[in-house]
Amino acid sequence: MSKKYRVLIGKPGLDGHDRGAKVIAQALRDHGFEVIYTGIRRSPAEIAAAAVQEDVDAVGLSSLSGAHLRLFPAVVEELAKAGADDIVVVGGGVIPEDDIATLKEAGVREIFTPGATLEDVVNAFQGVCEKK
């Protein structure tokens, strides 16, 4: 990988578990990404503001609380407001099949459900960053 891809991993919402997000952040680092990690319990506006300052290629969101339908699209909107609609948003977590189409329509490029392997996730990040 010659060009360095920068990605931000964030956890919007109130649930306090970030083991999954950290595992993904480490896997991305081990595949050559520069990963900015922002910790738990952040608002969509805070995550978007950090993504803009860090000028990342993509933002990965994780949510286990069930609030993804509100939180993921909110990050997409905040990025657009900041003039950064080219920063790709992907998301993962406990997300019912039925919500996937809604999220994609709202501008979330890829959705990972608990069945996805780490390899799937890394490949998806690679894909969205390359396509940029």
Added chain:
Amino acid sequence: MNISNVIEGVSRRDPRSIGRAISIVENHDPGAQAILDSLDAEKIAACLVVGITGLPGAGKSTLTAQLIKEYRSQKKRIGIVAVDPSSPLSGGALLGDRVRMMNHALDRDVVIRSMATRGRLGGVCGSAGAAVRIMAQSGCEVVLIETVGVGQSEMDIVRMADLTAMVLAPGLGDDIQAMKAGLLEVADILVVNKADLRGADALVLDMESVAQQRQERQGRSTRVCSTIANQGQGVAALAQSFKEINGQFQHSGEKAQRRLQARRYEVIDWAVELIRPRIADRVAQKQGFCGDPMLLAQDILAELGVESKK
């Protein structure tokens, strides 16, 4: 986003433009030159650049977050460049310093940028230096460069600052002994953090004797401060020390001297960084080449028109 929009946006303090400008320069993308050309030397000169270094776990990012709070209470716009090493195996990096600074994420007068060393021979100094100047151009009055004090490239980064604080903490005992000789040399302030923990008083005494020795041997004065970063204690006094030392350095000419030296380092870093791909190309062309590496390097430099033999 075209380059003139980015340039104009940096001065307008637009976060998107500042973020783009730093990336464009870091990646040597087209437009880097125009951005660097646009920077105002006066704004850069007026900005206070403080290096914050120390061992992992000493409390650098906690302290940096508290310093943000302190400077914001003084209504100062502040920039942070947080440098972490890239993984030598994958080339990737996990940049987590922001976690402790996220409370300021919505404050547009706090500009934070995480940066990986990308395994460059000090080349990160060039990128970090450019980031500092772009932040200054956007109106930052203070920029903190935070970096782990373990390797040479980290120490190079510290050289770019007007003054440097070394963060220490009790419980990192042997490591501090190991660092004393080399790394303590660069510090203008020794910050004993975690003053709430056992062993802090002894560490302060120890550092005061280091400071005294340095005064005797080199005629250089070094301050020793103590802080409890996670409670914000001692932080206002630390910022006040930065201000006073900066004033002294301005008065004595030390500041101008350091800036000049930093510029020299940066120019060297950039020169090496910029010629590196051309050297790598030549090396790749010479398939199955044998002979002494140093002689081959000299040949390649000669081919590129660079005289390297004495």
